[in-house]
Amino acid sequence: MTSLAPTLSAPWEALVVCLLLxxxxxxxxxxxxxxxxxxxxxxxxxxxxxAPGGTAAYLGISFSAVxxxxxAWRWSRTGAVTLAVSGVLALxxxxxxxxxxxxxxxxxxxxAIALRAGVLPLHAGVASLCxxxxxxxTQQLASTIALVFVHLRHVxxxxxxxxxxxxxxxxxxLAALAAALIALVQKDLRGFYxxxxxxxxGMLLAAVGAASIGNFAAxxxxxxxxxxxxxxxxxxxxxxxxxxxxxxxxxxxxRAGAFPRLAASFALFxxxxxxxxxxxxxVADDLLLHALWMESPASTIVMILSSALLAVATLMAFSCVxxxxxxxxxxxxxxxxxxxxxxxxxxxxxxxxxxxxxxxGPADAxxxxxx
Amino acid sequence: xxxxxxxxxxxAILSPLAGVAVVGVRxxxxxxxxxxxxxxxxxxTGLIASVLASLAVLWVFLGITGQAIDGDIEFGDWxxxxxxxxxxxxxxxxxxxxxSVFASVLTALIARFSRTxxxxxxxxxxxxxxxxxxxxxxxxxxxxxxxxxFFAGWEIIGIxxxxxxxFFHERGEPxxxxxxxxxxYRFSDAGLLIxxxxxxxxxxxxxxxxxERVGTLEPTQATVLALLFLLSAMGKxxxxxxxxxxxxxxxxxxxxxxxxxxxxxxxxxxxxxxRVWPVLEVSPVARAAGVAVGLATAVYAAAVxxxxxxxxxxxxxxxxxxxxxxxxxxxxxxxxxxxxHLVCHALLRLGQYxxxxxxxxxxxxxxxEPHGPSQLERWAPKLADRVYAASLxxxxxxxxxxxxxxxxxxxARLLERADRWVRxxxxxxxxxx
Numbered sequence: 001m002t003s004l005a006p007t008l009s010a011p012w013e014a015l016v017v018c019l020l021l022x023x024x025x026x027x028x029x030x031x032x033x034x035x036x037x038x039x040x041x042x043x044x045x046x047x048x049x050x051a052p053g054g055t056a057a058y059l060g061i062s063f064s065a066v067x068x069x070x071x072a073w074r075w076s077r078t079g080a081v082t083l084a085v086s087g088v089l090a091l092x093x094x095x096x097x098x099x100x101x102x103x104x105x106x107x108x109x110x111x112a113i114a115l116r117a118g119v120l121p122l123h124a125g126v127a128s129l130c131x132x133x134x135x136x137x138t139q140q141l142a143s144t145i146a147l148v149f150v151h152l153r154h155v156x157x158x159x160x161x162x163x164x165x166x167x168x169x170x171x172x173x174l175a176a177l178a179a180a181l182i183a184l185v186q187k188d189l190r191g192f193y194x195x196x197x198x199x200x201x202g203m204l205l206a207a208v209g210a211a212s213i214g215n216f217a218a219x220x221x222x223x224x225x226x227x228x229x230x231x232x233x234x235x236x237x238x239x240x241x242x243x244x245x246x247x248x249x250x251x252x253x254x255r256a257g258a259f260p261r262l263a264a265s266f267a268l269f270x271x272x273x274x275x276x277x278x279x280x281x282x283v284a285d286d287l288l289l290h291a292l293w294m295e296s297p298a299s300t301i302v303m304i305l306s307s308a309l310l311a312v313a314t315l316m317a318f319s320c321v322x323x324x325x326x327x328x329x330x331x332x333x334x335x336x337x338x339x340x341x342x343x344x345x346x347x348x349x350x351x352x353x354x355x356x357x358x359x360x361g362p363a364d365a366x367x368x369x370x371x
Numbered sequence: 372x373x374x375x376x377x378x379x380x381x382x383a384i385l386s387p388l389a390g391v392a393v394v395g396v397r398x399x400x401x402x403x404x405x406x407x408x409x410x411x412x413x414x415x416t417g418l419i420a421s422v423l424a425s426l427a428v429l430w431v432f433l434g435i436t437g438q439a440i441d442g443d444i445e446f447g448d449w450x451x452x453x454x455x456x457x458x459x460x461x462x463x464x465x466x467x468x469x470x471s472v473f474a475s476v477l478t479a480l481i482a483r484f485s486r487t488x489x490x491x492x493x494x495x496x497x498x499x500x501x502x503x504x505x506x507x508x509x510x511x512x513x514x515x516x517x518x519x520x521f522f523a524g525w526e527i528i529g530i531x532x533x534x535x536x537x538f539f540h541e542r543g544e545p546x547x548x549x550x551x552x553x554x555x556y557r558f559s560d561a562g563l564l565i566x567x568x569x570x571x572x573x574x575x576x577x578x579x580x581x582x583e584r585v586g587t588l589e590p591t592q593a594t595v596l597a598l599l600f601l602l603s604a605m606g607k608x609x610x611x612x613x614x615x616x617x618x619x620x621x622x623x624x625x626x627x628x629x630x631x632x633x634x635x636x637x638x639x640x641x642x643x644x645x646r647v648w649p650v651l652e653v654s655p656v657a658r659a660a661g662v663a664v665g666l667a668t669a670v671y672a673a674a675v676x677x678x679x680x681x682x683x684x685x686x687x688x689x690x691x692x693x694x695x696x697x698x699x700x701x702x703x704x705x706x707x708x709x710x711x712h713l714v715c716h717a718l719l720r721l722g723q724y725x726x727x728x729x730x731x732x733x734x735x736x737x738x739x740e741p742h743g744p745s746q747l748e749r750w751a752p753k754l755a756d757r758v759y760a761a762s763l764x765x766x767x768x769x770x771x772x773x774x775x776x777x778x779x780x781x782x783a784r785l786l787e788r789a790d791r792w793v794r795x796x797x798x799x800x801x802x803x804x
Contacts, residue, residue, distance in 0.1 A: 077799040120790070124797035132800065181783035182790050217452045256540070257493075261399055276530070277523035283450060283457075286519060286567075290455060293568050304564050308557040315533065315553050323540035343399055356450045364452045 010366035011049040013359050014149050017224050018045045020344065021142035021231045025135035028235045028341040030242075033071075040067050041143065048146045054105070054154030058094035061150055062087045064143040065116075068136065075133035082125020083140060086115045090147070093155070102158040109151045110168065113208055116144040117201035117226075120175040123194075126201070130194040134234035137197070141227040148223040151208065152216045152367045161212035165295055168209025173292070173299035173306070176202030180309035184316070189237055189247040192317040196233070196273060199310050200226040206303065207288050215291035216367035217360040218284070224352065224359065225272065225284040232269035232345040236262060239338050240321070243331035249317070253324030261334045263322040265342040270318060272349045274311040280352035287360075376431045376440055380461045380514055382424035383471060387478075387506035390417025394500055407495050411486045414499040418479040418506055425471040425510070432468045443516045443580055460516035462579055466645050466710060470513040473714055474635050477721060478506045484725065485626040494538055498624065505531040509635055512642065518567040518577040521646070525563060525607070528636055529556040535627040536620045548619035551769070555616045559606020563643070566599035582649040590653075597650045597657030601664075604640030608694050611668045615768040617691060621683040629724030632687060634717040637694055641713055644701045651702065661702030668695030674762040682730040690720050 022041050026033040041064055048060030065087030073080040089112040096105040111122075118126030129137040155161070176199050183195025204222055211219035240247055240262055244255065256263040268276070275285035285307060292300040334342065352359055393413045397405045405413075431440050446459035461467075482502055489495050504527055511524025533556070537549030567577055573592055574581040585593060604610070609617040620632050631637065644651060644661070651658055672691035679685035693716045700709040726733075748755040 078797065081799060121793050124794050127794055128798065128800060178786050181779070182787050185780065185783045185787050214453070254541070260404065264395075264398060271530070275526070277526045282523060282526075286457065287450075287452075287455075289564065289568050290571065293572060300568060301561075301565060304561045308561050311557050312550065312554045315550055319537065319540070319546045319550060323537060323546050324543070325541045339399060346399075357448070360450060360452055368453075 010362040011149070013362065014145065014220070014224075015046055015049050017227065017348065018049070018142040018146050020348065021145070021227055022139055024231060024341045024345060025138045025235060025238075028239065028338045029135055037067060037071060040064075041139065045143055045146045048143075048150050054097035054150070055094040057150040057154055058090045058097065058109075061112075061143065061147050062090035062094065064146070065090060065140075068140045068143065071139070072129060072133060072136045075136065076125075076128040076131075079125045079129035079133065079136070082115055082128075085125075086112045089115070097154065102155060103160045106155045106158050106160045106164070109147075109155045110164070110205070110208065113144070113147060113151060114201070114205055116140065116147055117204045118194075118197050119172070119201040119205050120178050120198050123179075123198045123201065126197060127194045130197050130234070131190045134190075134193065134238050138231040138234040141231050145220075145223045145227045148204070148208065149220060149367075152211055152219055156208070156212050156216070165209045165212045169206045169292055169295045169299050172202045172204070172206025172209055173296075173302040174202070175205065176200075176306040177302050177309075178202075180306040180313065183313040184309055186313070186317070187249050189240070189249075189317060189321055192313065193230075193233060193237055195313065196270075196310060197230055199306060200230060200273065202306070203288065203303065206292060206299065210288070210291035210295050213291075213294060214368070215287070215294075217364035218287035218291045220363050220367065221280065221284045221352070221356065221360055222288055225280040225349070228345050228349050228352075229269050229273035229279075229281055232265065232342065232349075233273065235338070235341060235345075236266045236269060239334060240266075243329065247321050249320035251320075252327050253320055253322065254327040255329070256322040257326030258329035258331070259322075259333045261339065261342075263318075265334065265346065266322065267318055268342075268346050268349075270314040272346075272353075274307055274314055278353045279349040280356065281349070282353055283356040373440075373444075376428060376444060376463065377446065379424045379427035379431070380444060380463070381446070383421050383428060383475065384461075384507060384510040384514060386420035386424065387414070387417040387503040387510070390414040391500050391503035391507070394496065394503075398496070398500075404496060407486075407490065410496045410499045411482070414503045415479070415482050415486075417503055418475070418482050421506055421510060422472075422475045422479050425468075425475040428463060428514075429468050429472050432463050432465075443578065449519070457519045458517050458576075458578060459520070460578060461514045461520075462516035463514070466642070467513050469710065469714065470642055471510060473717070474509040474513060475506065477630060477634050477717070478502065478509065481626050481630045481721075485624070488626055489624065492624075497534075498538065498627070501531045501534050502627075502630075505535075505630070505636075509639075512639060516578055516580070518563075518570055518579070521579075521643075522560075522563055522567055525603075525639065525643075526560065528639060529553065529560065529607075532556070532620070532631050532636055535623040535631060538623050538627065542622075545622035548616070548622045552616040552620055555606055555613050559603050559613060562599045562602035562606070566596055566603065569596055569599065579646055582647060585649045585653055588653070593650060594654045594656045597647075597654035598660065600643060600647050600650060601657050601661050604643050604698070605664060606640070607643070608637055608640030608698065609668075609691055610640070610664050610695060610698060611671060612768060612772065614668060614671065614691060615765065615772060618684045618687045618765070621681075621687055625683070625724060625728055628683060629721050633690060633720035633724040637690060638697075638713050638717055641694065641697050641701060641709065644698070645706055645710060648701070648706055652704070658702040658704075662699045665695040665698030665700075665702065668692070669699070671695075671766065674758055675765055678759060678762045682727045683724070686720065686723055686727060690716075693720075 044060045044064035051057040069080045069083035093105045179198035186192045207219040207222040272279035272281040275281045390413045449459040450457040508524045508527030515521035533549045533553035537546045571577045669692045672688040676688040
């Protein structure tokens with residue numbers, strides 16, 4: 001009975017996080033998402049997380065990617081095509097697993113993760129979503145977490161995963177460094193969001209690489225922390241832009257006076273993204289660095305520098321947009337529905353920061369076992 | 372007794388955080404911002420609880436009513452995955468208890484002082500929330516029994532410090548200064564983060580008690596580790612070449628300047644070195660580097676303080692000179708002297724910083740005694756002129772760091788251009804921005 005408990009709880013916990021990210025934009029935004037879409041996404045993510053076999057799990061991922069692509073098409077064709085390609089890749093991985101070909105399945109799964117997480121230079125689609133449809137990007141982060149979960153469970157136990165680990169770790173950390181540098185010289189909030197997302201993408205790829213040598217829980221926590229922090233950031237950016245229009249860094253700033261709750265939420269999500277102590281981001285960074293060190297000390301140092309650069313970029317973005325001479329606004333601060341979303345996501349980040357074992361204990365037991 | 376000290380330790384760290392949580396929840400969920408009285412009461416309650424708890428820890432440590440307790444106090448594991456463990460362990464010893472009591476009392480006093488000082492200031496709530504966060508960070512740093520917990524507190528101090536510097540954000544300069552200070556912190560924090568990972572790999576545990584096994588390390592390993600700790604301490608305590616952020620940090624409100632840059636935060640780097648002394652002890656290279664850096668900073672700061680024209684800036688450099696001397700003392704192995712020097716110096720500076728706004732008034736009242744030429748001006752007037760000019764420009768430290776960092780920004784801009792090209796080429800939506 002004791003061994004059964006963690007086996008049951010890991011997919012459930014991942015499902016809760018994914019569902020929260022799926023419904024958060026729908027609650028926060030005035031534009032209601034169709035119920036069939038949310039139901040379809042929730043069902044496909046649940047199938048992916050709970051399916052006993054890799055083929056069914058990747059079919060679930062593929063279906064969710066197609067649904068995301070349909071939604072994204074209206075705002076960003078680049079993003080929609082990227083999501084559709086990742087859906088096709090998931091289908092191919094499922095087929096490969098069906099015919100017991102784990103090596104191509106692993107390679108394609110890494111490619112799918114890189115596409116969905118926006119790893120440089122495969123980031124055009126996700127970058128376009130960040131700029132044109134941050135709420136769709138938030139929703140697709142939910143199924144990216146599910147994709148990482150499925151990858152860790154079904155394809156990351158293959159010998160190819162161990163052989164590719166050094167490559168993924170090194171590539172991921174270099175991509176993260178490049179993205180952090182790009183984030184540092186952005187001139188508006190959406191550009192910053194794009195750079196931050198790409199940096200986290202590199203981080204996630206490195207974590208997935210390091211997972212193959214036994215750090216499954218670290219990779220999952222990196223994905224979850226990334227999803228919650230970037231998801232919250234995307235929602236806050238959308239909320240701000242609905243009130244003030246686009247937020248260029250050269251503008252007047254000073255929005256903290258008119259929107260103090262929005263500013264506080266933005267700071268918390270941005271901080272969680274760069275490892276603010278007390279949030280899931282801090283534990284995720286710590287775990288990731290220990291995992292990376294086993295594979296490549298140089299990559300660990302690169303990752304630490306990337307995180308430092310992104311932290312500076314985040315403070316700069318916050319300062320440019322929210323600090324400065326107070327600009328009065330007729331628009332209200334966060335609406336109750338937006339506040340509920342912000343508080344829920346921040347609470348989850350804090351719970352996972354103070355008690356990471358809640359997620360990681362069961363997840364490690366579940367993912368380390370045979371697929 | 373074990374339960375008492377556990378509760379006291381937990382309360383010392385968490386009670387200020389509870390005050391922050393109460394105010395934070397009201398800010399995020401309430402219809403109106405909490406008022407000054409509510410905010411100050413919530414935070415002050417947490418701070419007073421922290422003072423009482425740290426005094427209780429001192430009581431138990433000294434063994435006044437029972438057996439004295441000294442060493443690691445276990446709270447289980449923060450995280451355990453297979454063999455990897457982040458322990459929730461706090462440490463009770465002479466250094467940790469001294470710093471815990473000292474920091475909690477000073478923070479509570481500053482909170483009381485600030486309630487009047489910042490009355491009707493638009494950022495009143497923000498100030499007290501940051502003060503509560505800072506108190507949590509300092510208690511965590513003081514009492515942590517492992518590097519992971521220590522780093523969490525260290526980061527909280529850095530973040531609250533950056534927000535305090537940019538407190539008067541209506542003006543551009545405080546915001547720029549806060550970004551510069553934060554960037555310096557994060558760069559030097561990288562040293563501590565790498566040191567944490569390296570310690571775990573070299574010694575099998577990141578507990579401070581694991582440093583007792585430091586004799587098993589190769590000399591090179593010990594030196595690398597000690598230099599990483601020294602780098603972190605140099606950034607946090609504004610030692611050369613990272614001294615440029617300290618005078619800029621005076622843009623913040625006077626009570627926070629007093630607490631951070633007069634009393635507690637500026638000494639955090641020195642506290643780190645006292646904590647990891649066993650590593651420094653076996654690394655003559657790092658100790659020599661520490662002595663050189665400390666003395667160079669003391670000379671630099673002593674020169675600058677003589678030409679500074681504003682009270683807080685002059686105090687910042689006077690602080691820096693003493694901090695440099697304490698660093699040299701630690702690296703020379705005079706750790707007991709360094710701890711006493713640290714505490715006395717912090718108390719003196721706290722009073723001076725809080726009195727700084729009255730300085731003009733005092734000068735009018737007490738008069739100003741003109742100085743004659745110094746010994747250097749008498750014996751080597753040309754050298755004196757050069758020293759004067761260099762001190763006036765603070766050795767152009769900030770400019771030199773900007774020049775050193777400019778290639779990084781150049782690479783960033785190149786990458787941004789390449790990124791834009793890639794996105795434009797692959798875009799199906801028209802031109803990417």
